[in-house]
Amino acid sequence: MKLVVRVKLLPTPVQAAALEATLHACNEAATWAAEVAFEQHARRPLLLRKHTYTAIRQRWGLGAQAAQHAIKKTCDAYTTLATNLRAGRYGRPGTRRHTLASGKPVTFRDDAAQPYDDRMLSWQHAARTVSIWTTAGRMKGVAFTGQDEQLAVVAAHRRGESDLVRQGGTWLLIATCEIEEAALNAHPAEFLGVDLGIVDIATTSEGERYSGRRVNRQRANDRRLRSTLQKKNTKSAKRRARKHAGKEARRNKDINHKISKRIVAEAERTARGIALEELTGIRERARLRKPQRTTLHTWPFAQLGAFIAYKARSAGVPVVYVDPAYTSQECSHCHHTARHNRLSQAEFTCRVCGFVEHADVNASHNIRQRGWMAWVCGAQSTAPELTLIA
Template sequence: MKLVVQVKLLPTTEQAEALEATLHQLNQAANKVSRLAFETQTFGVYGLRSQVYSELKAAGLGAQQAQHVIKKVADAYTSLRGLISNGRLTGRRRRKAESKPITFRPEAAHPFDDRCLSWLHNVRTVSIWTVHGRVKNIAFTGSPGQLKTLATYRRGETDLLLRDEVWYLVATCEIPQAPLKADPDGWIGVDRGIVNLATTSDGINYSGQKLTGYRRKMAQVRAELQAKGTKSARRKLKRRAKRERRFAIQTNHVIANEIVADAQRTGRGIAVEELAGIRDRVRLWPSQRATISNWPFHQLGECLAYKARRAGVAFVEVDPAFTSQMCPNRWCGHTARANRPSRDSFRCGSCGFAGPADHIAALNVCRRASAVWAFVNMPNEPAVGSGLSASRAGQPDRTARRKPRALAPGR
């Protein structure tokens, strides 16, 4: 499976100037190619290459970099068409995107292949092509795990990136994945939420109190900066937004690592609710909308999915309908809104089964996982989608409308 490793560059002043000039010229060339592609409606790599390759070479770009500029533009328009065809870009935003050529920022990331960028792992330096010639002995650093992964599994292109005046290299690595345990010894159900970021069917809560306090502090600082409205305040707002996003990403990775490690140790699979379209399905108070929009629930699911695949752990997504209102007692299954008298508590009106609502939801997710896994691994059942999730199972009436997906053996 493919993962990316990001390491930090430590260039000298002269090296940084060469890197910055290179990015600026490459993105300037990409903007020129993009305008031509838009005017002539030529978006394929081969069509663009026949029109602009010689011109890019004459402008001082090497053969490889000219090819990368053309492919970068073609990929950008392919991504735009994908967003439109998938319905993720509609209305005014679509009309605006289609009315003008795609533009690239002067510091936008640019790919380099092994002919243009060489790694010396033993001394932790890189040599890279620039518009000022080949620049050697640029130091880089990273965590021990990142450096080991980079030296062992790096394959393909590497992106040069300038973010907040700091230089990075983002390298693609081909990581071997463990054989999938196709017959898991049970399941760990995971319920995702706001008060508790994640609750497992084992009763383990990953509380969101620390995150909530951090967010309240950031919201207060954000309101103060927005009230000022100066350029300096807007710059600080951007930095703080990135900091809050990194904090959320780190939190998700820590939670996912612990859950996957527990599943791998016990030989179980992982099941989560399918939360696609949650903003359209649930009603929220205005004060809750920002929280739902800002917290990356989907990202936690993606972290669990790829980490599970890497560890050989089965992973499925199940129908989220009524998981917090259904009694998990095998001989009951009573479902009613009254079973949940408050946000944090559950009490079955039929058999009296009671417990924390998030834990009850995780137990129901765990129960549905077995049905999903059995369904998608039936003989002669074709694999569907990317092979990472299963949806709308455990409820026969809803399953009939959508075909479940899961990580099938051998995928």
């Protein structure tokens, strides 16, 4: 299983200047190569290399490996663009958006990620430093930091390339790691149903509800601040909004990590699998009032589902996805389904058998039962192949 770990670099001002110059040179070279690829219709590495390799090395002073990576990055960008065009992510052919996307060369930001292989980058894990190639020469002793658990994963399991990138003034190395998976529990005793919601981020069929008033108050404060800054629409307001958005995203990711860790630990401890909602199209399916739509759209439920899936995969816990349609209206005892069974956001009372339960807990029971039926019918445990964990 592949995991991606972000390692924070701590360069000195001189080292940071060299890294910045290197990143700018690599991305300028890649942008120029993209223009050549567009004009010459040379979008495969071997063909584009014939047109650009020598010029990139002479004009921008890139080393052999850096030039190769700049060319490959350009070709990968065009491959991704072609895939998105075929999938209709830019609209139908002939539309303005489709024409704009396909009718001009790809460009790269000055601080876009640049791949580094083992010839250009070496790690000294004991000293917590790296030796990295730059346009000013090989630069040794660049310090890095991170959580001990994550750095241990990098030291033991790093494979292949790492990407150098600058985000919000912070220098990062994004390392890809190959983690051995635990043996899958092919005979789970039962399934743990997980319902994702608005008031409670996640509710399990054991009755555990993950959110709480403190988190919801913070989410409300975030929405108010975001709305206030958008109304001001000044440069300082936009700058503060970007800064706060990063802080909010990091806090939400931390909460998702904690929730997913507890859910997977409970399933592993009791030798059960995990049944999750299929989240595809959740925004189109949900019919909610405007304040609830805002709450739904501002929480990264897909991220939470991915965290649960990859943690389960590393622990050998099977995961299945079920259709969540009508789980909030179906009685988990007699399976009578009616909209009036759900009296409010939190109350569920079956009109046929009289069963009373918290609405989200009842929905998680239905998800658990559907997960078990899907497993019995031959559903396969799935999890993302590549996940960002730090």
